[in-house]
Amino acid sequence: MTAVATAETVRKAAAETSRGAAMTMVDVRDVRKVYKRDSQEIPVLDGLSLQVKEGDFVALMGPSGSGKTTLLNLIAGIDRPTSGHVVVAGTDVAQLSESALASWRSQNVGFIFQFYNLIPVLSATENVELPLLLTHLSKKERRERATTALKVVGLADRATHYPRQLSGGQEQRVAIARAIVTDPKVLVADEPTGDLDAKSAEEILELMEVLNRDHKKTIVMVTHDPRAAGRAHSQHHLEKGVLKD
Amino acid sequence: MKFLPFILKHLRRNWIRTTSTVLAMALCIFLFCTLQSVLAAVDSLLDSTSANRLITRHSVSLVFSLPFSYAGRIQSVPGVKRVATTSWFGGSLPAKKEGKAEGTGEESTTTDWSNFFPNMAVDAEPYLAMYPEYEIPKDQYQAFMADLRGAVVGRKLANKFGWKVGDTFFLESFIPPYRKPDGPFEFVVRAIFDVDPAKHPGTDTSIMFFHHKYLYEATGRSLDGAGTYNVEIEDPDRAGEVSKAIDALFENSDAQTRTETEKAFAAGFISMAGNLALLLNGIGMAVAFTILLVTANTMSMAVRERRTEIAVLKTLGFSSAQVMGLVVAEAVFLGLLGGLVGIGGSQGIMWMLTHAPGIKDALAGIGLTDLNLQPFVAVLGFVVALFLGFAAGFVPALGAYRSRITDMLRTV
Numbered sequence: 001m002t003a004v005a006t007a008e009t010v011r012k013a014a015a016e017t018s019r020g021a022a023m024t025m026v027d028v029r030d031v032r033k034v035y036k037r038d039s040q041e042i043p044v045l046d047g048l049s050l051q052v053k054e055g056d057f058v059a060l061m062g063p064s065g066s067g068k069t070t071l072l073n074l075i076a077g078i079d080r081p082t083s084g085h086v087v088v089a090g091t092d093v094a095q096l097s098e099s100a101l102a103s104w105r106s107q108n109v110g111f112i113f114q115f116y117n118l119i120p121v122l123s124a125t126e127n128v129e130l131p132l133l134l135t136h137l138s139k140k141e142r143r144e145r146a147t148t149a150l151k152v153v154g155l156a157d158r159a160t161h162y163p164r165q166l167s168g169g170q171e172q173r174v175a176i177a178r179a180i181v182t183d184p185k186v187l188v189a190d191e192p193t194g195d196l197d198a199k200s201a202e203e204i205l206e207l208m209e210v211l212n213r214d215h216k217k218t219i220v221m222v223t224h225d226p227r228a229a230g231r232a233h234s235q236h237h238l239e240k241g242v243l244k245d
Numbered sequence: 246m247k248f249l250p251f252i253l254k255h256l257r258r259n260w261i262r263t264t265s266t267v268l269a270m271a272l273c274i275f276l277f278c279t280l281q282s283v284l285a286a287v288d289s290l291l292d293s294t295s296a297n298r299l300i301t302r303h304s305v306s307l308v309f310s311l312p313f314s315y316a317g318r319i320q321s322v323p324g325v326k327r328v329a330t331t332s333w334f335g336g337s338l339p340a341k342k343e344g345k346a347e348g349t350g351e352e353s354t355t356t357d358w359s360n361f362f363p364n365m366a367v368d369a370e371p372y373l374a375m376y377p378e379y380e381i382p383k384d385q386y387q388a389f390m391a392d393l394r395g396a397v398v399g400r401k402l403a404n405k406f407g408w409k410v411g412d413t414f415f416l417e418s419f420i421p422p423y424r425k426p427d428g429p430f431e432f433v434v435r436a437i438f439d440v441d442p443a444k445h446p447g448t449d450t451s452i453m454f455f456h457h458k459y460l461y462e463a464t465g466r467s468l469d470g471a472g473t474y475n476v477e478i479e480d481p482d483r484a485g486e487v488s489k490a491i492d493a494l495f496e497n498s499d500a501q502t503r504t505e506t507e508k509a510f511a512a513g514f515i516s517m518a519g520n521l522a523l524l525l526n527g528i529g530m531a532v533a534f535t536i537l538l539v540t541a542n543t544m545s546m547a548v549r550e551r552r553t554e555i556a557v558l559k560t561l562g563f564s565s566a567q568v569m570g571l572v573v574a575e576a577v578f579l580g581l582l583g584g585l586v587g588i589g590g591s592q593g594i595m596w597m598l599t600h601a602p603g604i605k606d607a608l609a610g611i612g613l614t615d616l617n618l619q620p621f622v623a624v625l626g627f628v629v630a631l632f633l634g635f636a637a638g639f640v641p642a643l644g645a646y647r648s649r650i651t652d653m654l655r656t657v
Contacts, residue, residue, distance in 0.1 A: 078560055078650040099564045106562020113654075117557045121254040131561045133247055178561070 024087075025186060025218040026052035026075055031084030033070050033241075044070045045081070046241040054185075057212040057219045059232035066238040068222040069190055075220055076188045077105045089185045106134045110179030110217075112189035116171040118163040118178075124150060125159040128177045135182070149177035152215075153207060169200025176207060180217070187211065189221040193228050205231045252575050259547075263579070266543045270583020270630060271590060273536035278591035278618055278626040280525040285619045289446065296481035298375060300510040301474040301491055304501040307333075310470035311500050316368075318494055324479050324487040329372035330457050332423075332472040336416030337361045339429050362402055364416060364453040366460040367475075373397070373454075375477035378445040385410060385436035393459045395435035399450030403437045410434055425463055430455075476504070533633065540637035544576050548641040555645050556653035565646045572642035573635060580634020584627045591626070592618040 033045040044067045052058050060068045073079035074086045077093040086093050089108045096104055118127045128146040137145070150156050153173040163171055172192060179187055189208065193201035205228055211217045221232060229235045237244040256263045301319060303309035313330065320328045338360045369390060373379060381389075381397060388410075389395040398408060408414065417429035432455060440448045461468050478487050488504040495502045548555070558568055598604050599616050608616060 073651055076560070099566065102559065102562050102564040102567075104562075105560065111560050113557075117553060119554055119557070121258045122251075126250075126254075130251075130558075133251070134562050134567075139247070182562075 023054050024051050025054040025056070025089060026050070026220065027085070027087040028071070028075065029085045029087075031071075031074060031081045031086060033067070033074065033079070034082045044241050045074075047084070048238075048241065048243055050236065050243060052218060052220060054218055055212070055216050056234070057209070057232045058221065059229035059235045060220065060222045060238060061224065061226075061229050061235055062238035062244075067241040068238050071238065072188050072190055072220060072222050075186070076109050076111050077101050078111075103134075106131055106182060108185050110176075110182070110184040110187045112172070112175055112179050112187065112192045114191040114194040116163070116168070116175040116195075118171055118174055120163050123160050123162055124155060124166070124174045124177075127163070127174055128181050131178060131182045145181055146177070149181040150174070152180065152211075153177045167200070168196050169203055172196060172200070172204050173207065176204070176211070180211060180215070185218060187217050187219045189219065191223055191225075192221065193223065193225060201225070201228065248571060248574070252571060252578055255547075255551075255575055256578065262543060262547075266540055266579050267582045267586060269536050269539050270580055270633060271586035273532050273633065274584050274587025274626045274630045275590040275594070276532050276587075277529050277629055278588055278622050279594060280529050281622045281625065282591065282595060282616065282618050284525055285622060286616050296484065296506065296508070297478050298507040299476040299478060299484060299488055299491070299504050300507055301476055301502050301504040302472070302510070304492075304503040307472065309500065310468075310472055311474065311502065312470045313468075315495065315500075315502070316471075316474060319474055319476055319491055322487060322490045322494065324483050324490070325476055326479050327371040327375050327477040328368075329375060329475040329477075330368040330471040331372065331475050332366045332457060332460060332468075333420075334364045334366050334416070334418050334423055334455075334460065335420045336364045336418045336423075336430065339415055339417050360406075362405075362451055362453065363449070364455070366457040367454050368457050369397075369454065371477075372475060375475060378440050378448050379438040380440065381436045381438045389435035392433060392435050393456055393462070394431055394433050396432040396453055396455045397436040397438055398434055398453045400437055400439050401449075401451040402453060403434070405451065408434045408437075410437060422468060423460065423464060430459070430463060470500070475507075533629065537633050537637055540576065540579065540633060541640060544572070544579075544638045544641045545644075547575070548572055548645055552648070552653045555648065556650045559650045560654075569642040569646035572645050573638045576638020576642070577631055577634040580630040580632070580637070583634070584630025587630065588618070588623050588626050592623075 028048060028050040031045050031048050032043070035042045035044055048067070048071065050071070060071060062068050070079065074081055074093075075088055077086075077088065077096075080094050084094075091104060091108070093101060093104065118124075119130065122130070125143065125146045128149050129142050132142040132145060135142075147156065147159060150159055153176050155170060155173050155177065158166060158170060158174075163174070166174065172195075176192075187208075192208070193204050196204060208219060208221070209231055212219050219232075221228070223229050301311070301315070303311055310332070316328050316330055319325060367373075373381065373386070379397070379399075389397055396414075403409070406414070412434045413431060414434070415429040415431055418424055432453075438450065440450050442448075457471065476487075476491070478484060484506055488506075491504045492502050555568055558571075559565065563571075595616050595618055598608060
């Protein structure tokens with residue numbers, strides 16, 4: 001147990017050292033986000049700032065309604081801040097048009113959902129191939145890349161299976177393969193283990209570690225699970241729309 | 246094209262709904278194509294009529310005949326060029342009996358309605374003179390005029406039965422006064438007429454004429470009148486005036502007349518009542534609108550239950566326009582399938598109508614022998630199907646276009 005803890009400490013220290021020289025991949029500055037419901041304004045993020053270095057693995061924690069998912073959505077470019085700047089991979093996402101933002105997402109961000117959100121009528125390979133339909137790759141190239149992504153997540157033997165034929169953990173692996181198939185710079189994960197049993201959750205977290213360590217993916221993960229957060233290099237706690245540490 | 250498999254997979258998601266939507270769309274296009282083809286056939290028939298020909302008939306109904314004496318009196322009306330006595334014979338080939346050759350007419354008591362075709366007893370000389378579109382070789386015309394049993398048949402009819410000049414055949418009318426006690430009427434093909442399709446498109450050549458005098462003599466001179474009088478006038482612009490003058494002649498007689506242009510007569514004969522085009526188009530529009538609502542509802546349901554998937558597509562980088570395009574393409578594909586099935590069904594039913602005994606004869610009786618799915622109607626039907634698909638998919642697609650990713654994910 002002590003040896004494992006020591007190895008973990010060394011690994012985190014090494015990651016810390018390498019991050020010190022890395023560029024900032026995610027730069028959130030003084031961001032406010034207010035939702036409007038009829039005439040009522042609901043502030044969710046209140047002047048929040050956060051920097052994530054390239055190759056980092058960050059966990060966002062906090063109680064429900066604290067703004068974790070909203071922050072994640074802003075970083076992923078699927079929502080826009082009311083004010084402030086969200087710069088990801090050198091692009092201020094708030095400045096992009098709707099179509100430019102969609103194109104930017106397809107190239108720079110991989111999104112992992114809590115409930116996997118695979119398309120039920122598509123096989124594992126077809127689900128993974130989906131983001132590649134937006135590229136100029138040939139059908140053969142698309143299929144090859146999807147197969148490679150499935151190999152990375154250890155599901156090459158389930159390529160032709162449909163979501164209903166897979167377990168929750170396997171579905172999430174396919175979802176991760178879909179997120180990495182375009183080789184994005186940033187992976188954002190919204191409670192990726194929230195719908196899984198402990199064993200499957202452990203496998204998913206290990207996979208995310210591999211993606212961060214071996215494939216150099218910058219990962220921002222929202223989670224309620226302290227054990228999942230413990231896999232990250234750093235943890236940030238949100239409360240009522242502001243970072244507490 | 247790379248999105249096509251994606252669209253097809255979605256259509257297979259709920260195959261019962263997809264099938265029922267396609268069938269609803271197919272029914273709409275089927276009705277549209279069939280009704281429009283009937284209208285096109287009717288229009289073609291009406292276009293073959295001439296503006297300088299009038300038809301005088303009994304004012305009450307075509308069922309009642311007009312006295313023979315009317316011919317001379319109509320001829321005296323200023324502006325009238327020719328008058329021809331005409332009676333719808335309603336004859337059909339006698340049914341072939343076991344052990345007897347077809348068309349012998351011996352002891353025939355039944356009729357073969359499967360070979361019904363339009364046939365009329367006419368006052369031949371003036372009648373054929375007022376129908377110059379019927380091109381008859383001079384020698385054949387003379388042979389016909391010289392033979393009381395002679396018949397003039399159209400090329401299509403001659404081809405259908407393999408008749409040549411000189412052939413003999415028998416007809417038996419379903420109208421009691423036109424039946425002979427000693428069996429069917431015997432006819433000899435004396436002339437076969439052609440029509441220039443370029444000059445007279447729609448003019449039917451599956452028709453037969455014979456001498457009215459033969460009908461009169463063969464029925465024991467018991468006939469007291471003719472079905473109608475075909476009237477050729479000097480000036481088509483005076484058709485209304487001449488019609489009124491003819492009808493005024495018989496205003497105080499037992500058999501009052503109704504005179505109208507050949508086109509109006511044909512239209513009335515086909516539709517019998519009301520405006521056929523308005524009726525058929527009305528039915529078509531109502532069905533199309535209903536199907537539009539059904540398909541729009543189906544597409545709305547399909548989009549509503551895929552809100553999360555649409556959010557996922559957008560998250561993956563699909564633009565709103567691309568997502569909208571996928572939804573519209575799915576609806577248009579439904580329209581395409583429905584259109585193809587509907588057009589095929591329409592072609593099938595028209596083939597069946599023009600080949601089924603009884604129905605075929607009824608259509609032939611009103612001159613609709615060429616009921617086919619017209620190419621332009623098929624193309625129009627296909628365009629309507631695609632438009633219905635597009636219109637049905639547009640509103641749900643617009644909803645998908647406008648929806649925000651975070652809102653749709655929140656409904657999970």
